Amino acid sequence: MKKILFAVFSLFVSSSVFAVGVIVLEGNYQGKNLYIQNPFAGSGVGFCVQEVRVNGNLTTDEIASSAFEIDFRNLQLKVGDKVEIKIIHKDDCKPKVLNPEVLKPKSTFEVINMAVGSDLTLKWSTKGETGKLTYTIEQFRWDKWVKVGEVEGIGTPNLNNYSFLVVPHSGKNQYRVKQVDYTGQPKLSKTVDYNSASPEITFSPAKVSKEIGFLAASAPTETMFEIYDQFGNIVKRGFSSAVDASNLAKGAYYLNYDNKKAEFIKK
Secondary structure, rough: HHHHHHHHHHHHHHHHHOEEEEEEEEEEEOOOOOOOOOEEEEOOOOEEEEEEEEEEOOOOOOOOEEEEEEEEHOOOOOOOOOOEEEEEEEEOOOOEOOHHHHOOOOOOOOOOOOHHHHHHHHEEEOOOOOOOOEEEEEEEEEEEEEEEEEEEEOOOOOOEEEEEOOOOEEEEEEEEEEEEOOOEEEEEOOOOEEOOOOOOOEEEEOOEEEEEEEEEOEEEEEEEEEEEEEOOEEEEEEOOOEEEEEHHHOOEEEEOOOOOOEEEEEE
């Protein structure tokens, strides 16, 4: 009986010794190293971290100290390369990563050229990207910048080419692209112009009961639109040649369409 109890106790001790925790970090190498705060183990014997692996490879960093650095320069990584870091530590303590943000993609793009072609395609080329971030395409209309689409960034520092089909309003158009990284601050491209020869769009009626129609040269014409109530709440938006207004409450409304701002009354 004693032998059985001893065997169970030995198994418990063995399991405790080898119990570990793992911190996993994923991101892209941005040219900076990670710093780890490394407390003593809960038992008071030795430090918490047992080993560090980057992309599956055991690092040679000196981890037997209260703080250490994961030096990516020793791993021959290029800026923008994907990295997965596993910090294996004892189960009775927990290390702390002091600067995890260095693995998050940062908006570093530089626009080489950007233009809207005769085929209505906005094209831009960039260099210097260090991580995948979404490009938001914006058009200036109604005295504000309006989002008109998105394109996923490639995220590599070499030359990257992008394109997006735009729908200009009549007259002068302005476009730009932007990215927003973990800092929350947008990085903006320059603004490019495009002059459209399309005829101006009008709407009718000014006093509506059922439907608002958009016309250009007397023909129904699709346009981007927004409708706001008297309190500034948006009640409808879209892209169409007509808007169903039958479900709007009676009163005054503000209408943005084409490159114009107007008002109408719902009867």
